Amino acid sequence: MTANTVSSNSMDGYPLTLTSIVERAERFHADRDVVSRRPSGAIARTTFGACAGRARRLAGALAQIGVRDGDPVATLLWNQSEHLELYFAVPAMGAVIHTLNPRLFPEELAYIVDDADDHVIVVDESLLDVFESFRADRDFTHVIVVTHTGEAPAGTLDYETLLAGAEPVEWPSLDENHAAAMCYTSGTTGRPKGVAYSHRALALHSLVAALPDQLAVSARDTVLPVVPMFHANAWGLPYAAALAGARLVLPGPRLDASSVLDLCADERVTMAAGVPTVWMEMLAALDAGPGKWNLSELDRLIVGGAAVPRSMFEGFDRHGLTVIQAWGMTETAPLGAVCRATARLDEGERDEQYGYRTRQGVASPFFDIRARDDNGELIAWDDAAIGELEVRGPWVAAAYHGGRGADSFTADGWFRTGDVVRIDPHGCIRICDRSKDLVKSGGEWISSVDLENQLMSHSAIAQAAVIAMPDDRWGERPLAVVVLRDGGQATADELRTHLAHEFARWQLPDRFEFVSAIPCTATGKFKKSELRNLFTTP
Template sequence: MDDYPLTLTHVVERAERFHGGREVISRRPDGSIARTTLGACARRARRLASALAGLGVGDGDRVATLLWNQAEHLELYFAVPAMGAVVHTLNPRLHPDGLAFIAADAQDRVIVVDESLLEVFAGFGDTHPFEHVIVVTHGGAVPDGMADYEDLIGRGAPVAWPVLDERRAAALCYTSGTTGRPKGVIYSHRALVLHSMAAALPDQLGVSARDTLLPVVPMFHANAWGLPYAAALIGARLVLPGPRLDPGSVLDLLAGERVTVTAGVPTVWMGMLAALDAEPRRWDLGRLDRLIVGGAAVPRSLLEGYDRHGLTVIQAWGMTETAPLGSVGRLPEDLDAGESDERYAFRARQGIAVPFMDIRARDDDGELVAWDDTAMGELEVRGPWVAAAYHNGQAPDSFTPDGWFRTGDIVRIDHRGCLRICDRAKDLVKSGGEWISSVDLENHLMAHPAVAEAAVVAVPDERWGERPLAVLTLKDGARTDPEELREHLATDFARWQLPERFEFVDVIPRTATGKFKKSVLRERYSATHLEDHDSNGHGPDGGSDLL
């Protein structure tokens, strides 16, 4: 058979030749809408590649982006890998010190910045010797010493794409760094092409040329879950929301552009559900077929909430290290006529591994766990778009001697091979020698009508080693108390599993990617928890018998 290279070049060329008229819609920082097409983005990418080469960008060089979900970002997604360089997406929500570290670790030579993010760039730009800074403007002036993005494209002559090896680097993304310094993951052309094909499969994310796709997940986070490349490959209409991701703005775009598929983390959809509940007739979402949700476990209350509005949530799991799609929770055919509780129980899981993704789980003794939905172990994965190592050889112990990636997620696997993420390894609570899942407690707490969000962390305990502590935000105008919350949890949990302390806050701290920042919560409450216990291990409510 023909040894045909699986490179993103073919994705870009297909978008240009076969899907050239498909719209790409971008919402600018000021809220205005800009419209272009996949064909125009691909043609401009040829000029952009020529201009970047004129600045000295060559094979393997890193071109950083500090951009929102916008058409210019898509053009860089096309141009940089297709010319043989590496597109490196930077997260503007990170601390300047983190951005400076990442830019240095990646050895970025050039950076493209949206003018609305120039202040973010100023926080770290002087610490790394970028050879060129290119600014995407929306009517503003380009600062001295920087280049104008449109001027560069205007001066570039269209290039013919070079023939590339499918195993060469195409893109670079860094982990969120919640357990240490961020680690770089380099994606090959082959990995991203195969990932795009798998994502588009009907029983996976099901991206079709008939779809209008709105990725709320940022293009600076794991390639927006691969959705821009999948859209270009298949010819889906693409809606890019820019920086405005408040519920009303997202709903306006979903309704106004008649979106059929959207994707993002649970926090986005929690806020959107509250807006829909408050004004159910304001937005016409009749075309919206499915919401892909990942990044954190989805509570049943969120599934039920969207079902009330006739909208379907499909849960997926993945990581930066898996490019990121790892599993999808599509309801199997035999459950179509199942009982409601059985269907929700399946939908609340993280799904079945996508094709070409191998999974297994290993317990504390190093033994592989049975797929009986009872035994727990750390999930290990391998596949054609799973990292085999981190950039610069960081954290080598994240990979097994036989080539599997240790995810750090503690899972149960049922007879179908369907994953249930019980916790991150570092977030499990070990109380009296028994494991308690913080994720299970969080999901059940968020099913309480008064609770908006809940995060559960382990805090030290003199008697039991660790105990779960719940940190909550309440819905506007709602009231509850620890006793009521314990009664709510007691329907599904044993007494010894229940948090003995609840903290009510206005905002739960989050990482730059929207996940709960549990390290901050553990640090904040660990010392005070010990102070609230006497030497007999009595909790603040006077209870001591936890079993």
């Protein structure tokens, strides 16, 4: 008797494209709110249906001015409804949306625009000064301006006028591996590098982000991406919200604590997402004005971009707000891991619960992890061995735009993240440091992240960064740079004593420097390279 084998699948080869998400928002979630706060502070209200409809006209307008399949369309915009329309229109028409970070220096923006070969750009009128700072010698064929208070400047196109004169388009059929969007890395280890995301990558990322044990985006949510839409796809939240039918609240340029809290209260936000510096300021505002804001609907704060100290978890817990840590990178579109406490910890001890929540979490579905030590050997998942994290998956970059940074990718297809980690037996990641920020003293590693988190648990400390300093005897020694809270007082000896409860004597910083502010990158991370330059003795 001959075995009956299955030689091929019988499933539809349906392409995984962002077009399907745009059409779903238009068809099934047309009445769901999209709320934007303008630079003036005024609130503008529209819907997913209206944004999707305008996206069809926008695509027609872009085609009329010469945007073709595969062309980049740059944006210099805040989190605003027009940016969402571009998130929809540009990929769905077959072009590539390239978001620019207005907080970068002009020379960085000029380099990125040249590297991406941008010729069409959409600019919010409040960012025209930023645009002019790098426009010189750039060959822009069209500059489109989103106006709020007046007319578009001479020589530019007005966004609304452009849409009004265009016919809506039918979306073309696209290959799921077609490029859809491009973001650039922060450039902390050299020139920024471009990452081009495929439709397939972003469609799968949106599906996974919405899962219950990931970011858990549902139709019952009101989502506030404090993380900018010009940074790593706003962590995929605009697409996940459109897919699930969640209300979307876009905060514009006002990201101070009071403005964010006002939006959370007024719009009954259930989930907000941003970097730790935003939430630290928000926590200080809540501590200073308890009961000022009604945050009864706010279910969770998603925090990523840097390690979260235990003190921040404890602080928000006092206000009945839950912080959930996530990890990712521009190269991972960006979601890579989420730390949600497991069922076994529900009845666990307080210290055990916080010890787990301060980790970066378990790898997302379809996202593979491993780590290698200094000898190139894979480390054991025993929560003791440390190594550089390597990842792969359907939304992980396989190369940088233009072939740069090839040494970041292994021969067998994994991406080297530069993050030094421990992994516990259940696969939960703890980032010990960036590889370049570890302190190697007398042949032993000291984690700057662990020292920083313990310092920020001190009641007088608002921010802390630890850097490696050259040392003739030990090779390197840690130096701590701290910012005191308003009214807070602490001496170097007091802080050293505070750290001694958790760290061995040889791990303690030799120096403490008290500063008014720690320099940050455009994405809110501590700029340790600048601190090293500042405190290294010539």
